[in-house]
Amino acid sequence: MKSLFIFLLIFFSINYSYAGFRYLKIGIDGLTCSACSRSVEMKLRKLSFIYSVEMDLENTEGKIILKESETIRLDEICSAVKDAGFSIRFLKAELTDPITTKEKCFEIDHIQFQLLSYDSSKFIQIIHPCFLSKKEWKKYKIIDTKSDCFQTEFKLYLIHVDEI
Amino acid sequence: MWMKYRFILIMIAIQFKVISQELFPLSEPASNVPKGVIGLRTFNQTYKEFGSQKFMSNFKVMYGLSSRLTISASITLSNHHNGYLPLDLITHTHQGKVTNYITNNAKKGLTYPLNIAGFYFYGKYRFLSIDKKNEHFRMAAYGEFSTIDQAHDEAEASLMDDSKGIGGGIITTYLKNHFATSLTLGYNKPGKYEEQVKYENEPTITHTQIQYGQSLNYSLSFGYLLYPKIYKNYAQPNLNIYLEFVGKNYDKATIYQNETQLHPTNSTLIHGNYLEIHPGIQTIINSNLRIDFSVGFNLINKSYIHQYPMYTFSIQRYFYL
Numbered sequence: 001m002k003s004l005f006i007f008l009l010i011f012f013s014i015n016y017s018y019a020g021f022r023y024l025k026i027g028i029d030g031l032t033c034s035a036c037s038r039s040v041e042m043k044l045r046k047l048s049f050i051y052s053v054e055m056d057l058e059n060t061e062g063k064i065i066l067k068e069s070e071t072i073r074l075d076e077i078c079s080a081v082k083d084a085g086f087s088i089r090f091l092k093a094e095l096t097d098p099i100t101t102k103e104k105c106f107e108i109d110h111i112q113f114q115l116l117s118y119d120s121s122k123f124i125q126i127i128h129p130c131f132l133s134k135k136e137w138k139k140y141k142i143i144d145t146k147s148d149c150f151q152t153e154f155k156l157y158l159i160h161v162d163e164i
Numbered sequence: 165m166w167m168k169y170r171f172i173l174i175m176i177a178i179q180f181k182v183i184s185q186e187l188f189p190l191s192e193p194a195s196n197v198p199k200g201v202i203g204l205r206t207f208n209q210t211y212k213e214f215g216s217q218k219f220m221s222n223f224k225v226m227y228g229l230s231s232r233l234t235i236s237a238s239i240t241l242s243n244h245h246n247g248y249l250p251l252d253l254i255t256h257t258h259q260g261k262v263t264n265y266i267t268n269n270a271k272k273g274l275t276y277p278l279n280i281a282g283f284y285f286y287g288k289y290r291f292l293s294i295d296k297k298n299e300h301f302r303m304a305a306y307g308e309f310s311t312i313d314q315a316h317d318e319a320e321a322s323l324m325d326d327s328k329g330i331g332g333g334i335i336t337t338y339l340k341n342h343f344a345t346s347l348t349l350g351y352n353k354p355g356k357y358e359e360q361v362k363y364e365n366e367p368t369i370t371h372t373q374i375q376y377g378q379s380l381n382y383s384l385s386f387g388y389l390l391y392p393k394i395y396k397n398y399a400q401p402n403l404n405i406y407l408e409f410v411g412k413n414y415d416k417a418t419i420y421q422n423e424t425q426l427h428p429t430n431s432t433l434i435h436g437n438y439l440e441i442h443p444g445i446q447t448i449i450n451s452n453l454r455i456d457f458s459v460g461f462n463l464i465n466k467s468y469i470h471q472y473p474m475y476t477f478s479i480q481r482y483f484y485l
Contacts, residue, residue, distance in 0.1 A: 029296055029297055029299075029300070030296070030299070032298060032339055033389070033448075033451075034400070034451040035448055035451045035454070035482075037395075037398075037451070038398050038451040039198045039201070039482070042198075042201075042484040043199075057395030057397070057398075058395045058396075082231050083198055083199035083200065083230075084198040084199070084231070085198055085199075085231050086295060087293070087295040089297060133295075
């Protein structure tokens with residue numbers, strides 16, 4: 001029994017690493033006034049898994065602190081910003097731990113991602129048409145439509161970034 | 165003239181590197197109320213018409229039905245009109261069996277009681293949105309509908325103020341290098357006002373119809389932020405200044421009395437066009453409570469349905485449910 005436990009521990013430590021979101025950083029396009037920025041913040045704050053939002057009005061960026069106990073729904077962040085009438089320029093995150101796996105499919109806080117780059121950085125950017133400008137999204141040319149990472153239509157990809 | 169103003173505004177915008185504002189006191193921008201958000205707005209205008217101070221107040225409820233579609237319903241109160249046309253708007257003489265009708269000039273400067281003019285509905289759909297950092301280009305189509313049916317004796321119609329009817333148009337709001345501008349092009353098709361009056365010296369009821377002139381409406385608005393120069397938090401009060409040009413080209417009124425078409429030549433009843441300038445100032449408290457004040461003057465020709473200077477004052481707030 002003890003040896004099985006050690007085996008499982010080694011097995012999982014080789015193939016998987018565990019990481020959660022420490023916080024998210026979101027860039028909003030189209031914002032031109034503090035009242036507009038406030039609308040975005042109010043929409044985000046309505047989401048059950050968001051603890052707080054701190055908007056940087058000058059740079060039109062926001063730091064999103066998540067609640068630990070709630071299920072995180074990134075598609076709801078996409079809808080909230082769109083509903084306020086604006087677009088997302090980027091969605092980045094600092095993770096609690098770096099991703100160490102070389103596996104293509106990776107889960108963070110129960111959200112499935114497909115890794116597009118491998119690095120030991122704790123900073124990631126989420127790649128999805130809703131979380132990038134049209135121009136930026138075109139750069140990725142993701143054609144892996146048959147990826148087995150996803151069970152839903154909301155397919156999220158990840159790249160590592162140096163900082164956020 | 166406005167080329168000169170535009171140049172001045174562009175120069176000021178470049179100087180201050182301001183974040184632009186598109187919450188124009190008079191014109192609607194192409195942007196919408198956020199989805200699921202309710203907005204309340206009171207829009208008030210006043211001017212002195214010779215010896216009488218005229219008021220118009222519109223109380224509006226707005227709702228963001230989707231991120232792209234905003235609808236609003238409002239009620240208008242005004243003391244602009246009496247409940248019926250001036251008794252001597254149309255006079256006539258008899259020559260044997262022939263009746264000759266004459267239209268007289270509009271009555272101005274009379275004092276009327278404040279009354280509920282009617283309801284005004286507005287919907288706006290944003291169909292194009294190109295967003296960049298601190299920049300956007302947006303286009304929206306709008307439609308308007310009014311049940312307001314006031315007895316007024318001018319060719320020009322205003323759907324929010326005095327005439328029932330429908331309208332629609334396109335709004336283009338563009339922001340680049342911290343400078344915002346918005347262009348609205350619209351069309352109004354007002355309905356007709358009808359009344360039946362039994363005059364003391366007439367054996368039969370007099371039936372009068374006025375079909376007000378359809379119109380092309382346009383506005384060009386500029387706005388920028390004076391304070392704060394750098395945004396730090398939502399509590400900073402915003403101070404914005406605006407310059408709006410509002411114009412209209414309207415058709416003549418068509419008048420029928422007892423099935424006879426009249427051909428008025430009075431300046432208030434024939435076709436016309438005008439261009440106004442409305443400098444304005446606005447403060448936004450807690451990034452939500454919006455207070456606007458502007459004053460309008462005529463630049464080219466003039467409107468016959470209001471006088472100058474015309475003061476506009478409005479307050480607006482969003483409620484995030």
